[in-house]
Amino acid sequence: MVGIEDVAAAAGVSTATVSRAIRGLPRVSPKTRARILETAKELGYVPSSSASRLASGKTRTIGVLAPYVDRWFFGKAIAGVDEELHGKGYNLSLFHLGGRTAPRERLFSRAMVHKQIDAILLLCMYLHPEEIDDLHAIEMPLIVIGGPVPGCPNVGIDDYRAARTITEYLIGLGHRHISLLHGQDDSDLNFSVPKIRMEGFQDAVTAAGLELHPDASFYGNFTVESGIEAMRKFLELPEPRPTAMVCASDEMALGALFEARRRGVRVPEELSIVGIDGHEMGAAVGLTTVWQDPLAQARRGTQMLLAELAGEVGAVHSETAEQRLVVRESTAPPSHG
Amino acid sequence: MVGIEDVAAAAGVSTATVSRAIRGLPRVSPKTRARILETAKELGYVPSSSASRLASGKTRTIGVLAPYVDRWFFGKAIAGVDEELHGKGYNLSLFHLGGRTAPRERLFSRAMVHKQIDAILLLCMYLHPEEIDDLHAIEMPLIVIGGPVPGCPNVGIDDYRAARTITEYLIGLGHRHISLLHGQDDSDLNFSVPKIRMEGFQDAVTAAGLELHPDASFYGNFTVESGIEAMRKFLELPEPRPTAMVCASDEMALGALFEARRRGVRVPEELSIVGIDGHEMGAAVGLTTVWQDPLAQARRGTQMLLAELAGEVGAVHSETAEQRLVVRESTAPPSHG
DNA sequence: CTGAAAGCGCTAACAT
């Protein structure tokens, strides 16, 4: 295998010069650099990343910690990191956070992770207190995309406002009895996107002088299936049923919407349904939602990490991402006034 | 930072023994191993992956080359690799193949990639001849998931049969005039999933003595949006229009289905629509399709790579994945007989 | 079963 020494010998220079030339560092004369680059190409030289990692202490890879990769938000975010990294000589390593598994295991694997990356981009919905502590202990640029993590910079939308906005929109339409499909299970995590969205909903309802109907609240796990399941339960509710349903995500809203129509419930005439996210399918079926762009959020976060790694201290900081109420055809005033 | 020497000193052994003990290699007495493991934990020792990569020549990372990450098939497949790798001490590095960009650039980045991984899992739909050659030149376990790549082992469904099956199902229902929404653009790549599915469709049609209607053929890029777009064009077709449409993917079929209903076209009464894939949303809306499981396919492929890396020669080989016609409510006999 | 020592291939001072 051709190494840096071969190139150095062939080009008649030292390995140090070859190293500088190839990495585009200064202190190499243009003509020397050109010659080195050419011989390197001729010899088919490719630097050993292992060796350069060890020698430099930099891995030139960004670690993306995610609980899922086959879900809308996470897929878009990972794509965003990838796009931003592309062509910049950085690699993307994917680490499974493990949905809601024991924190103990998560911490352990995290220790192994640190040595392999230069910075972390965290995607998550839930985080246990001890995990947060662990995160703070890491000496490494870190940005979280999406939900807030106390003490960590993040880029994401204001989830409370998103939930409140969409709920108030429904109330403004005349709905007085609104069902909620949230993404929170019975854990007591305080700083989680599902919890925050739920609060936004609740505050909007009570602020309007309306009542919360615990029996018309359903749990989902952000999947289409859970939306379907929730709608089934909803339809078993005694009349009069709520005239609208706000779902904590578009994926669940879509499931609910499909199931409602399948059961012959007319949307929005008999039931208004809304989501949060901006899923492409939502646009296709006319789902009213609060749009956000996780891909852009992840790109922004990645830019910050890269800037920080490039020496720009303070480059990583919290930033609120764009969100927008998008009214489509899944909402209408309640039919019975 | 605590290194292997610190552990060796604290445990009163040599670094070689620590290395063996920690990696679970033989030739270490049980009690010595226990003592080493304990002191390592006490000291909070974590091996430097950079150093071990350089010294061993193994990176313990699987490279996943994919053109997209935020699309159903690819997201599921990446999740599958991740699941299979989990807990086995292997990392997953994601490399963007770059949709249909210039092969030249793809080759270049591929050279950089090789030094960073021990095996490759390739996800793709299109591959240029020179890229295939390049792939063959790689001395590294390789498996492709999904579409076939000449000369490379792959695990995936029989796309020709999938397309043919679904088309014949429609024909069996009585449809004589069928529209096609395929995923092929005007390139001339021969071995690509889009092309193969198109052939399955065409052969089914002609074998039944029916005619191909080029004007009722549409191009899509596997996204929901392209399905919507195709349906718009379809609806501009002069009457009598085809009574059924087969789409090369569920995502496109879903887009077509939504747009059709939005325009007031009743599915399946006036128009039958089918897809291929088994997307969760398809189940939710009752889309007839040929189901497949990319997550399982990727897991299987990853298992093979891992086995091969473990020394099991011949572990990597082609395998045809499970597929199944799933009849739901988006299909019915043509209404006008 | 355990230790000594020679690298793995590059980077980063420090010199020149």
Added chain:
DNA sequence: ATGTTAGCGCTTTCAG
């Protein structure tokens, strides 16, 4: 602008 020379922290023969 370029060369010299130590390592980076672990793995791996080869001895013992």
